[in-house]
Amino acid sequence: MNTTLWIIAILLAAAFAAAGAMKTVQPREKLVAAGMAWAGDWPAGAVKAIGAAEVLGGLGLVLPAALGVAPVLTAWAALGLALTMVGAAVVHARRKEYPGIAVNLVLLVLTATVAWGRFGPQAF
Numbered sequence: 001m002n003t004t005l006w007i008i009a010i011l012l013a014a015a016f017a018a019a020g021a022m023k024t025v026q027p028r029e030k031l032v033a034a035g036m037a038w039a040g041d042w043p044a045g046a047v048k049a050i051g052a053a054e055v056l057g058g059l060g061l062v063l064p065a066a067l068g069v070a071p072v073l074t075a076w077a078a079l080g081l082a083l084t085m086v087g088a089a090v091v092h093a094r095r096k097e098y099p100g101i102a103v104n105l106v107l108l109v110l111t112a113t114v115a116w117g118r119f120g121p122q123a124f
Contacts, residue, residue: 023051
């Protein structure tokens with residue numbers, strides 16, 4: 001189970017860090033043009049803040065446990081990202097972007113699994 005949680009956490013970390021970095025460095029207009037229409041409804045600063053939170057959450061899924069420095073932060077990062085995916089699913093539902101909701105739900109289940117495992121039976 002521990003190995004499975006590590007694999008999920010590493011894959012999630014890569015996905016969230018990449019998606020967050022894109023939101024952080026790309027102008028909002030370019031994100032909208034690339035298919036992230038929801039970004040047009042939010043101020044540029046909010047989009048960048050969401051991106052920064054995703055990057056930090058992605059790093060938090062792996063680094064605390066890997067470095068042995070406050071490893072409980074791994075579980076908190078997973079919980080934070082799960083809540084972020086709940087918010088993202090709500091935004092996509094309001095915009096009737098149903099494929100986006102499916103992606104958010106998959107990421108929600110995976111982050112919630114890591115949070116459950118790291119808070120519970122496979123805590124560090």
